[in-house]
Amino acid sequence: MATEAAERLARQHDNPYFARIDFAEKKELAAGGDGAGAAGETSEPEVIYIGRASLVGEDGETFYIYDWRAPVSSLFYDHEPGPASYDTPGGEIAGEMTLKRQFVIRGGRLRHMFDTDETIGDDILQAVLSEKSDTAMKSIVATIQKEQNRIIRDERHRLIVVQGAAGSGKTSAALQRVAYLLYRYRDSLTAEQIVLFSPNPVFKGYISRVLPDLGEANMRQMTFRELIEARLGRRFDAEDLFAQTEDLAATEGTPEGEARARAVRYKGSEHYFETIAAYLDRLKREGVVFRQLRFKGDTIVSAEEMSRQFYVEYGEDSFGDRLAKLRRWLNGRLTAWVDDQLHEPWVEQAAELMEEEDIQRAYVNVRRQGGFHEDAFDDEDKMTELLLRQAAENAIGPLRRAVKGFRFMDAPETYRQLFVSRSLFVSCAPDGRLPEGWEWMAQRVEDKLGRKELDHEDATPLLYLMEALEGFRKVEGEVKHLFVDEAQDYSPFQAAYLRRRFPRARMTVLGDFNQAIYAQAEDSGGFGGWTRLADPADAAVWRLTTSYRSTRPIVELSKRILRPEDAEGIRPFNRDGEEPRLIPCGDRAHLADLAAADVTALLAAGHGTIGVIAKTAHEAGDASALLKERLGEDVPVTLVSGGSANLPKGVSVLPSYLSKGIEFDAVLVWDASAERYGQERHRKLLYTVSTRALHVLHIYYTGELSPYLT
Numbered sequence: 001m002a003t004e005a006a007e008r009l010a011r012q013h014d015n016p017y018f019a020r021i022d023f024a025e026k027k028e029l030a031a032g033g034d035g036a037g038a039a040g041e042t043s044e045p046e047v048i049y050i051g052r053a054s055l056v057g058e059d060g061e062t063f064y065i066y067d068w069r070a071p072v073s074s075l076f077y078d079h080e081p082g083p084a085s086y087d088t089p090g091g092e093i094a095g096e097m098t099l100k101r102q103f104v105i106r107g108g109r110l111r112h113m114f115d116t117d118e119t120i121g122d123d124i125l126q127a128v129l130s131e132k133s134d135t136a137m138k139s140i141v142a143t144i145q146k147e148q149n150r151i152i153r154d155e156r157h158r159l160i161v162v163q164g165a166a167g168s169g170k171t172s173a174a175l176q177r178v179a180y181l182l183y184r185y186r187d188s189l190t191a192e193q194i195v196l197f198s199p200n201p202v203f204k205g206y207i208s209r210v211l212p213d214l215g216e217a218n219m220r221q222m223t224f225r226e227l228i229e230a231r232l233g234r235r236f237d238a239e240d241l242f243a244q245t246e247d248l249a250a251t252e253g254t255p256e257g258e259a260r261a262r263a264v265r266y267k268g269s270e271h272y273f274e275t276i277a278a279y280l281d282r283l284k285r286e287g288v289v290f291r292q293l294r295f296k297g298d299t300i301v302s303a304e305e306m307s308r309q310f311y312v313e314y315g316e317d318s319f320g321d322r323l324a325k326l327r328r329w330l331n332g333r334l335t336a337w338v339d340d341q342l343h344e345p346w347v348e349q350a351a352e353l354m355e356e357e358d359i360q361r362a363y364v365n366v367r368r369q370g371g372f373h374e375d376a377f378d379d380e381d382k383m384t385e386l387l388l389r390q391a392a393e394n395a396i397g398p399l400r401r402a403v404k405g406f407r408f409m410d411a412p413e414t415y416r417q418l419f420v421s422r423s424l425f426v427s428c429a430p431d432g433r434l435p436e437g438w439e440w441m442a443q444r445v446e447d448k449l450g451r452k453e454l455d456h457e458d459a460t461p462l463l464y465l466m467e468a469l470e471g472f473r474k475v476e477g478e479v480k481h482l483f484v485d486e487a488q489d490y491s492p493f494q495a496a497y498l499r500r501r502f503p504r505a506r507m508t509v510l511g512d513f514n515q516a517i518y519a520q521a522e523d524s525g526g527f528g529g530w531t532r533l534a535d536p537a538d539a540a541v542w543r544l545t546t547s548y549r550s551t552r553p554i555v556e557l558s559k560r561i562l563r564p565e566d567a568e569g570i571r572p573f574n575r576d577g578e579e580p581r582l583i584p585c586g587d588r589a590h591l592a593d594l595a596a597a598d599v600t601a602l603l604a605a606g607h608g609t610i611g612v613i614a615k616t617a618h619e620a621g622d623a624s625a626l627l628k629e630r631l632g633e634d635v636p637v638t639l640v641s642g643g644s645a646n647l648p649k650g651v652s653v654l655p656s657y658l659s660k661g662i663e664f665d666a667v668l669v670w671d672a673s674a675e676r677y678g679q680e681r682h683r684k685l686l687y688t689v690s691t692r693a694l695h696v697l698h699i700y701y702t703g704e705l706s707p708y709l710t
């Protein structure tokens with residue numbers, strides 16, 4: 001506690017406050033009308049300083065500085081001088097703002113001071129946005145914009161969906177919202193109860209400093225991949241989204257590639273989610289595939305016995321009760337089997353070889369059960385029996401654990417059944433029809449599962465089926481807030497799955513349909529079915545249209561990449577910069593020569609982070625090798641891969657999909673040729689890549705330029 005307070009004070013010493021407002025509260029007409037003041041009159045203006053944390057006098061009442069999250073602070077974000085009001089838990093407070101002043105204080109010294117008429121003065125925002133970037137994201141509390149503030153402080157809706165242009169502050173708003181909620185509900189909400197889904201490990205590292213800098217603990221961060229790995233990683237060689245993307249890129253245009261792309265889209269759809277839901281319903285009556293319990297070639301309980309027990313004996317009970325009963329029954333069967341085996345030679349041998357630790361445990365058990373007193377002979381028998389029992393139990397430990405972990409149900413095989421029988425699939429599909437390409441999918445599932453491999457498009461459906469069969473025991477009921485960033489990249493299937501996995505969480509979902517770059521979400525208009533997850537009365541859809549990250553010329557160029565109707569609502573923040581450059585190159589070697597020379601010049605000009613963004617991991621590998629050859633040891637070049645967790649300063653080379661959510665002072669697009677970015681589906685990828693640039697954008701191409709840039 002004391003260290004925390006000391007750290008906070010040290011931070012405050014460096015940067016105590018960033019704003020001052022003078023606010024005169026409107027006087028209420030006192031009850032009975034005898035009038036402490038007439039309605040409409042205001043009291044003397046109070047001087048209010050706003051900073052990252054509050055500073056309170058020793059009396060515990062005098063506020064020298066208000067925390068930016070205090071109710072009164074929203075006056076600063078929402079209003080210009082003049083009539084103004086703010087919400088408090090006790091109701092609205094209205095009055096008159098007579099002064100609004102902004103400060104830039106660094107290292108305890110006042111650098112700038114502005115009085116302003118606008119909500120948040122352009123000058124300060126200009127200055128902040130013109131700074132060179134760091135490898136980690138910074139907090140934006142001193143310059144939160146009105147429309148961002150609305151998202152940060154929304155306490156009314158259970159589901160908030162934010163559609164925001166690239167660089168409009170979605171991630172920033174999400175993180176300040178986490179800080180806001182932790183402050184507002186500090187007695188009842190902990191950082192552990194907030195989960196943020198991040199697109200990849202690079203992004204995870206990139207945002208991890210914002211909350212600690214604001215004096216708050218980081219929320220839990222997860223990637224969808226981690227979720228899949230945790231449950232299915234041991235049983236399957238599970239493909240991830242990036243490998244899937246690479247495969248689709250490599251097979252593009254081939255019949256195999258087209259069939260897979262169709263399967264990927266279908267298996268991310270709501271149609272498929274409903275099909276699985278109907279299948280689950282049917283599994284209540286028949287069809288769960290059980291796995292026999294076997295020991296050294298002997299069947300202890302067969303799959304047929306389990307099925308009979310489950311569907312016939314317990315047929316009247318609910319699914320959950322039947323499972324609980326089946327588990328008890330299986331454990332009883334295992335115990336009976338152990339009883340039966342006690343005097344078999346293998347058990348005696350195993351008991352002789354038992355570890356000291358197990359013998360001690362058996363000894364303790366006998367004592368606990370009241371052994372070792374009157375009749376020593378009896379005790380010895382008891383001890384021997386216990387040792388034998390312990391030995392047999394050790395041997396069937398994996399079976400006990402399988403029963404505990406529900407592995408007596410074969411979820412993958414149950415899943416596979418759906419693709420074995422056409423009529424079964426049809427009976428579960430909501431429209432009673434087979435999806436296009438079903439045969440191809442059926443063959444693929446057969447091949448892959450047979451080899452213990454799992455396509456990414458099958459991972460969430462299998463996870464859903466498995467968890468639903470187990471009664472969603474991994475449900476995270478204690479999570480109160482779920483944030484999903486880059487939400488356009490989730491399939492409607494994944495959105496529906498997350499809703500079930502975090503059943504009580506309020507959701508804040510942020511995305512940009514113009515950056516939907518994965519095939520799995522292509523058919524959903526880029527918004528993954530999120531908006532349908534809550535009752536419309538409990539949901540809000542907010543839009544962020546101003547793009548703060550990039551200079552005006554960069555935003556203008558990137559808007560031209562999009563279809564006019566998609567670009568319509570995007571507004572650049574008015575910050576000047578050099579025109580983006582389109583640079584023709586003879587071949588890759590020439591491209592590398594030019595890019596290497598530009599990297600050197602950009603570093604010399606003081607740009608601290610340079611992102612060389614190629615389309616695929618393979619091309620990023622090539623680009624990195626070519627640049628390293630040319631730049632030598634003096635300029636370190638880092639190749640960023642799917643597993644990387646940190647973005648270094650200097651030059652990073654990365655595939656397009658790993659650049660999601662992050663930004664660089666300068667972006668060098670590696671080969672935006674028509675060959676690489678020629679199809680409609682590449683339009684959004686090119687947009688995503690170009691909008692990573694803060695100040696400088698160079699686009700190199702060999703051969704013909706992508707049609708989206710001409």
Ligand SMILES: Nc1ncnc2c1ncn2[C@@H]1O[C@H](COP(=O)(O)OP(=O)(O)OP(=O)(O)O)[C@@H](O)[C@H]1O
Nearest residue numbers: 140143144145166167168169170171172548549661
């Ligand atoms: N109100 C603000 N004040 C200062 N900087 C801001 C503000 N809003 C956004 N920014 C800056 O703009 C950049 C983009 O913000 P952010 O990454 O949150 O946007 P995004 O909408 O999540 O972008 P994308 O969808 O492209 O990943 C960041 O550098 C952020 O600090």
